[in-house]
């Protein structure tokens with residue numbers, strides 16, 4: 001009997017179920033062709049990359065380059081996705097610039113707008129406190145950015161990208177953002193302008209908020225056309241892109257095998273089947289080769305979370321969900337007899353995966369992480385249950401109740417704890433303790449995740465019975481229109497980014513690699529949930545991303 005038939009034969013099938021109509025997977029078994037026993041990288045390519053890395057390293061540490069030329073070189077290295085090879089060198093160069101050319105937070109270089117903007121952005125990205133006063137010199141007597149800058153399109157574009165690192169209360173950057181946006185928008189529509197395509201892209205997707213692999217994919221072709229490019233760097237970037245793509249293909253191939261064996265679409269036909277899209281989510285958190293195992297675990301986890309989400313949000317009846325919640329709270333595979341078959345299946349795949357994650361945590365010497373993971377998991381499930389009860393009781397939560405519960409049900413706190421397990425023994429117990437206290441940077445990321453999701457999925461979700469979203473709660477509380485609520489949501493998202501930027505400046509609560517995961521998760525939201533839920537409706541932009549990142553190699 002197929003899974004669908006078994007669901008139909010379920011005595012409770014006649015009960016009211018809130019089934020959503022999700023499109024089937026676009027990819028099916030496609031990635032199975034890449035499954036491989038070995039995740040080793042090609043030795044030949046590795047050797048070529050090693051040589052190019054050595055050459056690049058020499059260039060980076062050479063005395064001959066002027067500091068700002070090096071800043072541009074670092075910028076290209078970062079955008080081309082190979083900065084993970086040169087982290088120490090980049091850190092040292094920027095540290096030296098900070099020591100020698102920044103006094104009391106003020107950048108003392110006198111240079112053009114483009115270079116100063118790139119420097120400002122890189123220093124901030126590195127966590128250095130630098131004041132935006134450096135841009136005052138580009139203002140006129142009235143304190144406005146001078147109209148003369150309009151001709152400096154490259155400078156304006158760089159300034160625009162620099163403003164994305166803004167923290168609260170930075171009036172200069174607010175003005176710079178408004179000024180550059182207005183003028184770049186009018187240049188973007190002049191298709192004859194050589195920078196029009198780049199400007200259009202940046203206006204939609206800024207550098208700071210982009211996913212690294214997407215930026216790399218895009219920037220390689222821009223850099224290739226730049227007559228002043230560094231050929232060594234270009235070849236390194238292309239070879240590296242392809243080498244990592246091959247690794248990613250094998251990983252997703254192996255995940256596809258797991259998915260195929262589980263027969264999920266048949267066992268849980270009501271749920272979104274988005275394995276490849278989950279892989280992009282995990283790749284967004286960490287793309288580098290050393291995170292291979294972590295990426296595989298995260299993909300499977302996000303995949304299962306999607307099933308859980310659709311079970312609570314759509315298919316499960318309230319009584320079934322109460323039982324499932326209790327089973328999760330017990331955190332034990334025994335005693336599932338009361339659960340319907342489809343829930344037993346879901347519980348089993350989840351606990352099989354948890355077991356694998358625990359084995360990995362033991363191997364890494366971080367078994368303490370599992371307790372924090374378990375606690376986050378239970379909180380996540382309890383938040384789903386609270387929302388299911390609201391819906392079942394026709395209860396309309398207050399805005400405050402909604403935010404408290406729905407930021408937990410966003411799953412981002414759980415995902416953060418889970419993705420740290422994959423980082424090995426640098427993830428000390430203190431790091432997990434820190435996560436459990438929901439510090440400001442995590443709070444900002446989960447608010448951002450919740451609001452971006454709510455703003456774009458609201459219309460679709462309200463077509464079926466679905467708990468109120470931020471928009472309904474805000475509209476009810478302040479008696480404003482949907483437009484007004486969307487505007488408030490967007491304002492809060494801007495504020496959340498300012499908090500994330502602020503919390504990423506030194507001294508930080510936790511080492512940079514841990515903050516990077518939080519920023520990457522926020523970037524995923526900016527890219528995938530910008531004006532549509534491209535995770536659920538994956539036939540548009542998401543399909544293009546998957547093709548670019550997982551199918552098409554770079555031409556060398």
Ligand SMILES: CC(C)=CCC/C(C)=C/COP(=O)(O)OP(=O)(O)O
Nearest residue numbers: 302305306309409410411415453457
């Ligand atoms: C990061 C995590 C946990 C990912 C799992 C996939 C998921 C639940 C996506 C959001 O779906 P949704 O838009 O239906 O979410 P919600 O029901 O919370 O609005």
